[in-house]
Amino acid sequence: MNSLYKIASKSLLNRKNTTILTIISIALSVCLLLGIERIRSGTKNSFENTVSGVDLIVGARSGPINLLLYSVFRIGNATNNLGYETYQKVKSREDVQYSIPISLGDSHRGYKVVGTSQNYFQHYQYGNKQNLAFSKGQEFQDLFDVVIGSKVAEELNYDLDKKITLSHGMNAVSFQQHDNMQFRIVGILKPTGTPVDSSLHVSLQAIEALHVDWQDGAPPRAGEATPKESLRSMDLTPSSITAFFVKLKSRMAVFQVQRDINEYADEAMLAILPGVVLRELWSSIGMAEKALFVVSILVFIVSLFGMLISLLSTLNERRREMALLRSVGASKPFIFALLLAESFLISIAGIVFGIVLLYAGLLSTQTWLEARIGMGVSLYQFQLQDFYYLALILVASMVVSLFPALRAYKKSLADGLTVRT
Amino acid sequence: MTDLLRIENLKFRWPKAKKALLYIEQFHLNKAEKVFLQGPSGSGKSTLLNLIGGVLSPESGHIRFQGENIFAKSEAERDQFRGDHMGFIFQSFNLLPYLNSIENVCLACDFSKLKTERVLSRSQNLEAEAKRLLEALKLNEEDIYKKVTDLSIGQRQRVATARALMGSPELIIADEPTSALDAQTRQHFLNLLFTECERFQISLIFVSHDPALGQYFDRSYNLSEINQEASVGLDL
Ligand SMILES: Nc1ncnc2c1ncn2[C@@H]1O[C@H](COP(=O)(O)OP(=O)(O)O)[C@@H](O)[C@H]1O
Numbered sequence: 001m002n003s004l005y006k007i008a009s010k011s012l013l014n015r016k017n018t019t020i021l022t023i024i025s026i027a028l029s030v031c032l033l034l035g036i037e038r039i040r041s042g043t044k045n046s047f048e049n050t051v052s053g054v055d056l057i058v059g060a061r062s063g064p065i066n067l068l069l070y071s072v073f074r075i076g077n078a079t080n081n082l083g084y085e086t087y088q089k090v091k092s093r094e095d096v097q098y099s100i101p102i103s104l105g106d107s108h109r110g111y112k113v114v115g116t117s118q119n120y121f122q123h124y125q126y127g128n129k130q131n132l133a134f135s136k137g138q139e140f141q142d143l144f145d146v147v148i149g150s151k152v153a154e155e156l157n158y159d160l161d162k163k164i165t166l167s168h169g170m171n172a173v174s175f176q177q178h179d180n181m182q183f184r185i186v187g188i189l190k191p192t193g194t195p196v197d198s199s200l201h202v203s204l205q206a207i208e209a210l211h212v213d214w215q216d217g218a219p220p221r222a223g224e225a226t227p228k229e230s231l232r233s234m235d236l237t238p239s240s241i242t243a244f245f246v247k248l249k250s251r252m253a254v255f256q257v258q259r260d261i262n263e264y265a266d267e268a269m270l271a272i273l274p275g276v277v278l279r280e281l282w283s284s285i286g287m288a289e290k291a292l293f294v295v296s297i298l299v300f301i302v303s304l305f306g307m308l309i310s311l312l313s314t315l316n317e318r319r320r321e322m323a324l325l326r327s328v329g330a331s332k333p334f335i336f337a338l339l340l341a342e343s344f345l346i347s348i349a350g351i352v353f354g355i356v357l358l359y360a361g362l363l364s365t366q367t368w369l370e371a372r373i374g375m376g377v378s379l380y381q382f383q384l385q386d387f388y389y390l391a392l393i394l395v396a397s398m399v400v401s402l403f404p405a406l407r408a409y410k411k412s413l414a415d416g417l418t419v420r421t
Numbered sequence: 422m423t424d425l426l427r428i429e430n431l432k433f434r435w436p437k438a439k440k441a442l443l444y445i446e447q448f449h450l451n452k453a454e455k456v457f458l459q460g461p462s463g464s465g466k467s468t469l470l471n472l473i474g475g476v477l478s479p480e481s482g483h484i485r486f487q488g489e490n491i492f493a494k495s496e497a498e499r500d501q502f503r504g505d506h507m508g509f510i511f512q513s514f515n516l517l518p519y520l521n522s523i524e525n526v527c528l529a530c531d532f533s534k535l536k537t538e539r540v541l542s543r544s545q546n547l548e549a550e551a552k553r554l555l556e557a558l559k560l561n562e563e564d565i566y567k568k569v570t571d572l573s574i575g576q577r578q579r580v581a582t583a584r585a586l587m588g589s590p591e592l593i594i595a596d597e598p599t600s601a602l603d604a605q606t607r608q609h610f611l612n613l614l615f616t617e618c619e620r621f622q623i624s625l626i627f628v629s630h631d632p633a634l635g636q637y638f639d640r641s642y643n644l645s646e647i648n649q650e651a652s653v654g655l656d657l
C-alpha cells in the first residue's frame with residue numbers, strides 16, 4: 001500500500017505537465033459544475049422565496065399567476081381593485097396575525113410606486129425569512145415621504161432627502177409632473193435581489209393624494225392642481241387597494257381562510273398560497289435552469305475526455321514501467337491498483353483544487369451575487385447535494401480512467417517482462 | 422544438491438501460434454553457475470526467460486526452482502517468488518525515470534520481504550546497501566544522486582545490475598543487457614557483473630544474440646541446441 005502510493009505519486013510528478021493540466025481541467029469542471037449548480041439552485045430558491053413568511057396573497061378575482069405577477073413581481077396590472085372595506089374585514093379576522101396592503105398603478109421614471117402601510121417594512125419577508133432592512137434612513141412618516149429600493153437609488157443616483165415627483169399612471173416619461181406631488185426620499189432599502197429593489201414605497205394615503213386631481217379621469221389643468229397644504233387636510237382614506245398579503249396566526253388555518261376569502265359573497269376575491277404558485281411559475285419559466293445544468297454536465301464530460309486523452313497518450317511509456325515493476329515482483333492486481341491510484345490522486349487533487357477555485361470565485365463576486373441572487377447563505381454552505389456531485393465526479397473520473405488502466409493492464413499482461421515495440 | 426533450476430519437458434506455444442515455440446526436454450542450472458544462451462532475434466530467448474520468471478505458463482512440463490515446481494503455484498505466489506528469488510536486467514528501460522538510482526535499487530525490496538530481511542541482516546538499512554552495491558559497480562557518489570535519465574547507458578545498466586543483486590537472490594536473469602553497450606563498456610560491465618555474482622554465489626542466465634560473449638561463461642549454449650522446436654525459431 002505504501003509503495004503503491006509512493007510509486008503512483010512519483011510517477012504523476014514525473015509527468016508533471018500532463019498531471020497538472022489534467023488536474024486543472026478536473027478542477028475547472030468541478031468549479032463550474034458546483035458553481036452553476038449553486039447559482040441555479042440559488043436562483044430557483046430565491047425566486048421561490050421572492051416573498052416568504054406570508055401565508056396568502058389576496059387580490060381581485062383573476063388567475064393565480066396573474067395575481068402573483070402583479071403583487072409580487074410588479075409585472076402587469078390588476079384587472080380590478082379590492083374594496084378597502086373588504087380588506088378591513090379580512091384584516092380584522094381573529095386568525096389573521098398581520099396583513100400588508102399594497103396599492104399599485106403609479107410609477108416614477110419607469111419604476112413602480114407601491115402604496116402600502118408601515119407593516120410592509122416590519123413584516124414583508126423574502127428569501128430565508130429575511131426582513132427588509134434600511135441601508136439609509138427609515139420608514140415613511142409624512143404623507144410626502146418615499147422609501148426607495150436599492151436599485152432605484154443606484155440607477156437613478158438618488159440619495160436621502162432628494163425631492164422626486166411621482167406621477168399617476170405607468171408612463172416612464174410623464175407629461176404631467178406637478179410640483180405639488182414632490183416627495184422626499186426618507187429611506188433607502190438594502191438590496192434583496194427581489195422586485196422590492198426596483199420599487200418606490202409610499203403610504204396608501206399618498207397614493208390617494210396622487211389621485212385627488214384625477215377624479216374625473218383627466219389630469220388637472222395647469223394651475224388647478226390641489227396644493228400640498230390642502231391635500232394634507234383632506235380625508236385620504238383609500239377607497240380601494242390592489243392586493244394584500246396575509247400572515248395567519250396558525251398555518252393550520254390557511255386552507256380555511258383561503259376558502260372563506262374565495263367564497264366571500266360581497267366581493268369576488270382570490271386568495272393564493274404564494275409558495276405553491278411561485279413553484280408553478282418557476283417550473284414553467286425555469287427552462288434556462290435546465291439548460292445551465294446541461295452545460296455544466298457537458299463541461300464535465302469534456303474534462304473527462306481531457307483526462308482520458310492524457311492517460312492514453314502516456315500508455316506506451318507506461319507499458320515499460322509496468323513490465324519493469326512486474327520483473328521486481330509486482331503482481332497484476334498491483335499494476336491495476338497503481339493505475340487506479342494515479343487516477344484517484346488526480347481526481348482528488350482536481351476536486352480539492354476545484355473547491356478552492358469555487359470559493360475563491362464565490363468570495364470575489366460575493367456582493368454582486370448577493371445583489372443578483374439575494375440568497376447569501378445557501379451560496380456558501382456546502383450542501384448534501386454537493387457531496388453527491390463530488391462523489392459522482394470522483395466515480396465518473398475513476399470509471400473513465402478505468403478504461404486506459406485496463407488497456408495498460410492488458411498490454412502489460414501480454415508484454416510480460418519484455419515490451420515488444 | 423547443487424541444482425538451482427531444472428527444466429523438464431517444457432512446451433510453450435503463443436495463443437495464436439500454430440506451432441509450439443519452445444520444447445525443452447532437459448535443461449538445468451547449478452547453484453552459482455553462469456550460463457550463456459545465444460540465439461537469433463525471435464528464437465524465443467525472452468519467452469523462455471518469461472517462463473522462468475513465472476510470468477508465462479507453459480502448455481506442459483515444469484520448471485523446478487530449488488526443487489519446487491513454479492507452475493504448481495498460484496499466480497500471486499509466482500509473483501512473490503519472482504520478487505524473492507530472482508533479479509532481472511533488461512536491454513533497455515531498466516529504471517523508473519521518476520526514482521533516483523538508490524530508489525531504483527531499493528525497488529527490489531519494495532516487493533520482497535525476503536530480500537529486505539537479507540539486506541538488513543548484513544547492512545544497516547536499505548539505502549546503505551544500495552549505495553554499497555552501486556559503488557561496487559563503480560558508480561561514483563556524484564552519479565548516484567543524478568537523475569537516472571542523465572546517466573549514460575552503461576551507468577544505467579550498472580544501476581539495473583545493482584537492483585538485480587539487491588537482497589542477493591538465487592538467480593539473476595539478464596536479457597541482452599549488453600546489447601546497447603559498446604565493446605569496451607560491455608567488457609567492463611561483464612567483469613563487474615561476474616564479480617558480484619561470484620561474491621554472493623548467485624546463478625546467472627545470460628541471454629544474447631551475440632555469440633562472441635559465450636567464452637566468458639561456465640557453460641554456453643545455442644538455444645537451438647536445447648530447444649527441440651528450434652527449426653521454426655526464425656520469424657524475421
Ligand atoms: N506477447 C507475444 N505474443 C505473441 N507472440 C509473441 C509475443 N512475444 C513474442 N512472441 C513471438 O515469440 C517469438 C519469440 O520471441 P522472443 O522470445 O521475444 O524472441 P527473442 O527474445 O529470442 O528475440 C517471436 O516469433 C515472437 O513473434
Ligand SMILES: [Mg+2]
Pocket residue numbers: 418466467468596
Ligand atoms: Mg528478446
